[in-house]
Amino acid sequence: MVEAFYADQNDRRDLEIIAELVKPGHRVLDLGCGDGAFLRMLKEQHGAEVLGMEISQRRIAECIANGVPVIQSDLDDDLDFAENGSFDLVILSQTLQEMRRPDQLLRRIVRVGKHAAVSFINFGHIHCRLQLLLTGRMPRTTQIPYQWYNTPNIHLGTIRDFRHLCDHLDINIVQETPIGMRFPLLTAKMPNLFAVGSVFVLEKR
Amino acid sequence: MLIVKPQNFQLPAPLPLDCGRELRQVNIRFETVGTLSPSRNNAILITHALSGDAHVCGKYTETDRKPGWWDEMVGPGKAIDTDKYFVVCSNVLGSCAGSTGPRSFNPETGNPYNLDFPVITIRDMVRAQKHLMNHLGIRRWLTVIGGSMGGMQALEWAINYPDDLASFVPIATTSQLSPQSIAFDWVGREAIKYDPNWQNGNYSADRVPDRGLAAARMLAHITYLSDESMSRKFGRELQDSASYSFDFSRDFAVESYLEHQGRRFVERFDANSYFYITRAMDYFDIAARTGGDLAKAFAPVKAPALVISFSSDWLFPTSESRKIVNALLKNRCHVSFCEIQSGYGHDAFLLEVDALGGMVRDFLHNRWKELEQNG
Structure with a gap:
């Protein structure tokens, strides 16, 4: 079942890393939870108490079918229903770059979560750099297949950018797990150049 | 063609009301569709809106011009599937469609009550439904579901009888009637x-x-x-x-x-x-009982909720449903919420059968499965 889930998710290594953080009885909030399949897995396999937030009506209907409680939200929600630290983990998987104000969202999620897990797409990857350098045009990759003018990813950044932002917001990076395509050693050594993304575990300083 | 039959239930004792008076010889008109399962875990209460009645689906005779008011949602194979669930719908207290109301005869005078009828509240309506529930031998509703004033009743059920329902579905409703309404x-x-x-x-x-x-x-x-x-x-x-x-x-x-x-x-x-x-709707204000704190008012709630609003509903707009959702979340209730895109206004709860029906069907199925597994 778990294997089948990840196979369905098209090699979402970031979700595997995030799932390892979830222990029985944990309260987990997933912002931009999609069809709720991941939360369902966390509920059924990890014994977590889950809540999703999602903007699309179709996705919400899928969450309901998956038996996952879900609230319609554009994530600009101030999450004022949640007391400080009332969730063990707040998940933000490959969503941050679509937000109007990623900094404000990060502030909110480390407020309501004891920990936050952010899976981040790295625009500092060598493919992106080479495309920009050699062709003089905005990079397009398998992860970011859009044109510059129609992309929902309005706030792309590099791993180094993200670390800087966390520091600026007084957020501690508790754990950082770079995700590579081919070169595991280089990815581990120089994530900003060779990791396609990274999972950050954050907490309020 | 689904043929249904109206039934009557006479409350065994006078019904105490929020206004301090009590009503004697209360009759409740109700209809049921489907079969109560041996484990009695498949009963659904549908609560109706201002002008609704107990006739939620089907027809009384083959030649009836129109079926019940939510026939597109409720019936064999429909979103609220009467092949699977035992559906109960009762006419609210104060109405004129079979249950005791102001045009009923006052047992003390032998004349219609008219304005001598006591002013009733949404909670009074629910109190009468609770007696009907006992009469039907139902221990716990799988869900209490209704739109508009029906949603208000669903909220009252969840607050006043938290152990008597396994879920509730307030649709296009509010926790307090606005000054505009x-x-x-x-x-x-x-x-x-x-x-x-x-x-x-x-x-x-x-x-x-x-x-x-x-x-x-x-x-x-x-x-x-x-x-x-x-x-x-x-x-x-x-x-x-x-x-x-x-x-x-x-x-x-x-x-x-x-x-x-x-x-x-x-x-x-x-x-x-x-x-x-x-008047019952005017007086509806759940937070008023807890000093204006809606979250506190929802503190007794145990059952998971599915809250639905409609984008063009300006009578009970999405912002009202969001207040309910936030208050439930503050109590760490299991709650799902969707604003369904619709141009139909408040009436959308009767008309958006596909979008609403799909969510209700899946939500009910999951609640029912949980009851089957956990008893």
Whole structure:
């Protein structure tokens, strides 16, 4: 079942890393939870108490079918229903770059979560750099297949950018797990150049 | 064709009311569809809106012109599947469709109550439903589901009888009636008062205040639609002629439609019931019981909820549903919420059968599965 889930998710290594953080009885909030399949897995396999937030009506209907409680939200929600630290983990998987104000969202999620897990797409990857350098045009990759003018990813950044932002917001990076395509050693050594993304575990300083 | 039969239940004891009075010899009109399972875990209570009744689905006879008011949602194989669930719908207290209301006979005088009928609340309606539940041998509702005033009843169930339901589905509703809605109710009742037939509520059956009631209904009906739906349905179309009449008879299609709605309403509804039920909604304010703190008011709630609003509903707008959702979340209740995109206004809860039905079907199925597994 778990294997089948990840196979369905098209090699979402970031979700595997995030799932390892979830222990029985944990309260987990997933912002931009999609069809709720991941939360369902966390509920059924990890014994977590889950809540999703999602903007699309179709996705919400899928969450309901998956038996996952879900609230319609554009994530600009101030999450004022949640007391400080009332969730063990707040998940933000490959969503941050679509937000109007990623900094404000990060502030909110480390407020309501004891920990936050952010899976981040790295625009500092060598493919992106080479495309920009050699062709003089905005990079397009398998992860970011859009044109510059129609992309929902309005706030792309590099791993180094993200670390800087966390520091600026007084957020501690508790754990950082770079995700590579081919070169595991280089990815581990120089994530900003060779990791396609990274999972950050954050907490309020 | 699904054929249903109205039934009656006489409350065994007087019903104490929020106003401090009590009602004797209360009758509750109800209908049931489907079969209660041996483990009695498949019972669903459907709560109706202002002008609704116990006739939620099916027909009384093959030749009936129209089926029940939520027939598209409820029935064999439908979103609320009566092949699987045992559906109960009862007419609210104070109504004129079979349950005890202001036109019922007062056992003490032998005459209709009229305005001697006590002012009732949404919670009083739910109290009467609780007696019906016991009478039917149901220990726990799989869900209590309703739109508009029906949603208010669902909220009262979850708060007052938290152990008696496994879930609830408040649709297109609110936790308190807004001043704007109170104002509409007031104008509607004033229209009835202006009708010379009204006679302070003591009208005879052959001289009812039908013009006042029709005006009240026309006004209210506008609040159930949206600017968009009226534009789409009628535009500025003229009804019968190609040009303006240059007098004050009806010209526009929308005028004709409202006239029709008013006329049809007085055939089936009673003016005094309109007074009592709108008053019950006026007084509905859940947070008022806990000093204005809605989260505190929801503290007793245990059951998971599915809250639904509709994008063009300006009578009970999405912001009202969000207040309910946030208050439930503060209590760490399991709650799902969706604003369904619709142009139909408040009436969308009767019309958006595909979007609403899909979510309700899956939500109910998952609750039912949980009960099957956990007993």
